[in-house]
Structures are given as C-alpha cells and as structure tokens.
Amino acid sequence: MTEDNRILYLLRGLCMEMDTSIVPSEFRADLKRAIEVLQEHGATEVYVFGSLVHPWSESEPNDIDIAVSGLPPRRFLHAYGILLGEIEHRFDLVDLDSDDRFSRTIRNRGELERVA
Numbered sequence: 001m002t003e004d005n006r007i008l009y010l011l012r013g014l015c016m017e018m019d020t021s022i023v024p025s026e027f028r029a030d031l032k033r034a035i036e037v038l039q040e041h042g043a044t045e046v047y048v049f050g051s052l053v054h055p056w057s058e059s060e061p062n063d064i065d066i067a068v069s070g071l072p073p074r075r076f077l078h079a080y081g082i083l084l085g086e087i088e089h090r091f092d093l094v095d096l097d098s099d100d101r102f103s104r105t106i107r108n109r110g111e112l113e114r115v116a
Contacts, residue, residue, distance in 0.1 A: 027064055043068040
C-alpha cells in the first residue's frame with residue numbers, strides 16, 4: 001500500500017488506517033467523513049459494497065454504499081441525517097445488525113469491503 005492509498009486519521013485517541021485503494025479518488029473524502037461520523041456515533045465496523053468497489057458494468061459508480069455494524073439503533077437516523085448534510089455524493093446506509101432481508105443478502109454475498 002502506497003502513501004497515496006492511505007488515509008491516517010485520529011479519532012477518539014485511536015489511530016486508524018484505511019486502505020483507500022479500493023475506492024475511486026473522487027469518493028475518498030466523503031468516505032473518510034462518513035467513517036468519522038459513523039464511528040463517533042458508535043459504529044464498530046464500516047464497510048463499502050456495490051458498484052463503488054465491485055463494478056458490475058462499465059458505467060462509473062455514482063453513489064457510496066455503506067454498511068455498518070455496532071451502530072446503536074437509536075443513533076442510526078441521527079448519523080444518517082448528519083451524513084445527508086455533509087456528504088457530497090449520494091449514499092445508502094445499511095445496518096448489518098438488522099435482520100432484514102437486504103442486510104442478510106449483502107452479508108451472505110461476501111461483497112463487503114471493510115474500511116474501518
């Protein structure tokens with residue numbers, strides 16, 4: 001991993017390293033901010049999935065698909081609202097701790113790329 005493919009940041013006293021080489025450069029700042037907000041609200045794991053990291057067609061990705069684990073349910077909508085105001089790209093936020101059909105599907109497909 002080269003210096004260009006890493007973002008080091010300090011959050012609550014922990015130095016976290018995120019490999020950004022899997023993410024197109026125009027999405028990296030938004031993803032970094034999303035990780036900060038989600039961890040500030042209690043997320044213990046943050047993943048990206050979908051066309052951002054696994055393009056299925058020749059078209060360029062146009063949104064960020066984010067999945068989280070450990071984010072308390074009572075904080076989910078608040079974190080989502082903050083991201084709406086601070087992230088430039090469209091995004092989807094999925095709670096992996098939920099037992100809904102979509103969360104089970106993306107967990108079982110093995111297409112999640114952990115970024116924090």
